Amino acid sequence: MSNRKPFNDRAGYVASKINARTGVHNVIYAAAEAGIDADARYATVCEAHGCMVSSTTLPKARMDMKDATRWCSSCKPATTPV
Numbered sequence: 810m811s812n813r814k815p816f817n818d819r820a821g822y823v824a825s826k827i828n829a830r831t832g833v834h835n836v837i838y839a840a841a842e843a844g845i846d847a848d849a850r851y852a853t854v855c856e857a858h859g860c861m862v863s864s865t866t867l868p869k870a871r872m873d874m875k876d877a878t879r880w881c882s883s884c885k886p887a888t889t890p891v
């Protein structure tokens with residue numbers, strides 16, 4: 810019960826991982842099944858900020874899921890270290 814992931818009963822759910830920056834999951838959805846208007850097969854969502862990125866393949870979506878700083882404007886560090 811307690812280890813149930815909070816988003817896995819949603820339509821189109823594929824996978825999720827805690828976003829260390831927000832403490833909330835990043836979730837991969839199959840866009841069509843989730844009713845997400847994405848331009849690729851998979852959509853990865855930063856649930857903390859409501860930002861989304863689309864990916865053509867699941868391996869790409871999993872990379873997006875692991876690092877929201879590359880695509881979520883709110884997860885991006887304020888300053889980029891050199």
Ligand SMILES: [Zn+2]
Binds near residue numbers: 831855857881882883
């Ligand atoms: Zn975010």
